[in-house]
Amino acid sequence: MLGKLFKHEFRTTGRYIVTLLVLLIVVTPLTALYLKFSTSDVIDKFTINNFNIFKIFSVLSVLVYVAALISAVTATTILLIYNIYKSMVTSQGYLTHTLPVPTSYIIISKGVVMFVWKVLSVIVAFISLMIFTYILGVWHFDDIAAFIKELMKLNLSDYMPSMILLAATLIFGTIQKILMYFASFAVGHRMNGHPFLGSVIAYIIGSFILSIISAIANTITNFAFIYTGSYGLTDTIDIMMIPAIIISIVSGVVFYIISVYMFKNKLNI
Amino acid sequence: MSWELTSDRPIYIQLVEHIKFDIISGRYKPGDKIEPVRELAIKASVNPNTMQKAMAVLEQSGLIYSNRTSGRFITDDEELITALKASIAEAYCRDFITKIRQIGYSNDEIRDNLNNYLI
């Protein structure tokens, strides 16, 4: 059943997410080429009275590209949040919640799909940036070999802990955020007549509590740190990531439990 | 599509009357196989349980009998059918006479009227 939920969830969301990401990939070379074209010598010929229309649009093209890049990533998240809301709290929820599957499966399938798309959107954004900068001649293919050579020179084991901590922070942080959306809807939808407003309020309260806990945890870590003696800058960052990771994991679990409990036992649609 | 059913009497009784009429009018001949309850219920747009009840009444009266394997059949007993026809005809007549007497016709006037009408 879980597999089927995954399949349908990917299908439903993939329709617009893939379109969005493909759009980004298509827009990238177009804006990059335009930028290149408008800054080339050819264009100078079109200058009239120190005024060149193409150059003005060159600025716009950069803006368009940056906007597209940022919105692709954020729009992915927003569309997916809306998908959760629509399929679990609105009238579509009548179908979702009467499927003969455990509530946890519904949340897990939607959560995992959202995670995959979020990661993918970041990867695609990165690829898009690479394409953009490549077209503008910021780097060439032989740069890759040189880059790898430099990487090889580094003593990877020095950087391993930091890399792992960073990865853990990002991964658990993303999962926690996703579960927080679910928990907000799970609690907020019960607000009679205004399920979305209730969810927003629940989210704000949740964020607030989370930030207080984080502040306390960070302060404690800081003091514990100072007490035991000081280290270098990179070590500081590493150590600070630990409370963040722990909070992400614990709060993620809490949000998950809240979501399953509320949607299973306190459903009100 | 659906049979004419009024709202003030139990439906199954009206279904019994409808089928009885089909029998005496010859729509169902003696010995004919009657449709299965479900099919008949859908035709009449009524609940199959209600149609089943009607069938039970008709079976009790002997107008219909059921064969375990082959279904339900109209009785072969022509005398029974004739008797039923007669009792329904009598009810019509009684109803007619009552109504036409209310207008004020005498028996002779009634007979004349009928004769003219039957030509």
Add this chain to the structure above:
Amino acid sequence: MTPLLECRTLTKKYGNTLALNNVSFTLERGRIVGLLGPNASGKTTLIKLINGLLTPTSGEVLINGMRPGIESKLSVAYLPDTMFLNDWMNVKQLINYYSDFYSNFDVDKAYDMLKRLNIDEKMRVKAMSKGTKEKVQLILTMSRNADLYCLDEPIGGVDPASRDYILSTILNNYNENGSILISTHLISDVEQILDDVLMIRFGCLYIHKTVDEIREEKHMSVDELFREVFRC
């Protein structure tokens, strides 16, 4: 023999509003039951409770002796009175969806009913008229071989010809092992296909009788009785 559906002192409160008040009854298999009452009398609340979309404030609802859960969701088919289908899906995808999750979904029956209505399998929900959407929802629900069908206002807001179609679909899908619960306020249209009547008034179960009992005892149709009971 456990009854198909049983409600025991079922109560549902929304804040201070009592939507359902101490409702108790049992439903056996092979019955077509009308859940009758004016708007906001608690009919939809009762149906949602049966489907696990709401949880009782007190009392319980049991389907085949079990509380609403995964098993009951497989044996109860719910037709809400609003649009609940995914807009972008087409008929074929909807049928795949239903047959994926409901092992008792009869694909052939669904296609058969759709063909008779000339609904193309490639048609998207978004492109359908309201009447067609309602029929598709009905077909999908009735193509499940469930024990209990809960139809919430299946004929409200529908033209008379479609009403006939819906009622004959319901009759066609009747089987002695299951029951159909029809919630409606259009009583005269459904009265002759009902076995039993559950009349709900201000969240309370006011009457629970068979249609024949009502006609014999009160010498009026259920529709007339309803008008009398709920006279404004």
